[in-house]
Amino acid sequence: MKRPRMPQLHVPRLRVPRLRKVRPSVLRPRARGSAQAPPVRHARPLARVAYTAIGVLGELLITLGLFLLAFLAWQLWWTDVEANRAQAQILDELVPAPLSTQVAVPGEGDPPVMAAPALRETFAALHVPRWEGDPPRPISEGTDRATVLDVLGLGHYVGTAMPGEIGNFAVAGHRTTYGRPFHRVEELGIGDPLVVWTQDTWYVYRVTSTLIVMPNQVDVIAPVPGDPTAVPTERMITLTTCHPMFSARERFIVHGVFEYWAPTSTGTPAELLGR
Amino acid sequence: MYGWIWRHLPGPVPVRALIALVLVAGVVAACFQWVFPAISPLMPFNDTTVG
Numbered sequence: 596m597k598r599p600r601m602p603q604l605h606v607p608r609l610r611v612p613r614l615r616k617v618r619p620s621v622l623r624p625r626a627r628g629s630a631q632a633p634p635v636r637h638a639r640p641l642a643r644v645a646y647t648a649i650g651v652l653g654e655l656l657i658t659l660g661l662f663l664l665a666f667l668a669w670q671l672w673w674t675d676v677e678a679n680r681a682q683a684q685i686l687d688e689l690v691p692a693p694l695s696t697q698v699a700v701p702g703e704g705d706p707p708v709m710a711a712p713a714l715r716e717t718f719a720a721l722h723v724p725r726w727e728g729d730p731p732r733p734i735s736e737g738t739d740r741a742t743v744l745d746v747l748g749l750g751h752y753v754g755t756a757m758p759g760e761i762g763n764f765a766v767a768g769h770r771t772t773y774g775r776p777f778h779r780v781e782e783l784g785i786g787d788p789l790v791v792w793t794q795d796t797w798y799v800y801r802v803t804s805t806l807i808v809m810p811n812q813v814d815v816i817a818p819v820p821g822d823p824t825a826v827p828t829e830r831m832i833t834l835t836t837c838h839p840m841f842s843a844r845e846r847f848i849v850h851g852v853f854e855y856w857a858p859t860s861t862g863t864p865a866e867l868l869g870r
Numbered sequence: 871m872y873g874w875i876w877r878h879l880p881g882p883v884p885v886r887a888l889i890a891l892v893l894v895a896g897v898v899a900a901c902f903q904w905v906f907p908a909i910s911p912l913m914p915f916n917d918t919t920v921g
Contacts, residue, residue, distance in 0.1 A: 654871045665898055670910060670913070777918070808920070810920060842914075843915050
């Protein structure tokens with residue numbers, strides 16, 4: 596009994612305001628004596644098609660605007676949510692226990708150097724005390740966006756030195772979006788520690804310079820930065836990210852030089868313990 | 871377009887509104903899951919590497 600009544604109640608409700616809205620627009624052009632086309636309901640076929648087309652076009656443009664807004668929301672917010680979650684999980688699997696509160700004992704002699712890992716393998720983590728409040732970031736082999744930088748965090752340039760090796764340990768990362776591991780890169784100052792964790796060894800570097808270069812300036816990741824033909828004698832670290840933020844016009848570069856290493860079994864570098 | 875969809879949704883206004891909301895949520899979810907990841911590599915603001 597209730598079912599047939601429901602639509603009957605609603606149909607007249609909908610129609611009454613519609614008629615009221617239509618009437619003035621029908622009357623106005625006539626009153627002014629203009630030759631403006633009457634509303635869709637009474638229009639000739641051609642005019643009706645035109646009205647429908649304009650209406651659909653308008654709706655498509657509004658839809659496009661909403662689509663672009665949604666894309667911005669996805670790019671600027673959701674990629675961070677997803678990537679931060681993924682990177683935190685990667686770190687959890689990589690470094691199971693909480694860091695020791697013992698101060699690590701620096702090792703003697705040359706630091707141990709691990710073999711280059713397979714592509715996409717996560718082999719290290721970067722701690723930057725200057726970015727207090729940010730989590731450490733996993734470093735994986737390769738700098739492909741879709742398979743490494745967007746999903747795994749930081750990427751190690753294939754063919755550059757490994758941590759502690761003589762040459763240039765070069766790492767790329769997003770500065771905005773996808774977890775933005777290098778978001779605060781501009782806060783780094785000369786002398787700030789960059790601490791690299793691997794399964795067996797801590798490597799502590801110190802920032803020596805920051806610079807802004809063009810994207811094609813690949814010599815910043817050369818074994819001797821700025822001199823691609825030189826034979827390296829120092830252990831360097833280089834971070835690359837985009838500059839300015841939300842643009843890929845230039846690159847922000849951070850160079851650092853190796854200070855000391857310590858076995859992870861002895862504790863945590865003093866730089867990370869705030870001592 | 872939207873008027874046509876609205877007229878073809880079944881039920882009284884609250885039910886239609888609910889269905890419309892679910893449809894919008896579905897479209898946004900599909901965009902987040904598949905469409906946006908597919909077009910983001912074509913955007914010019916995310917490159918971080920040299921070379």
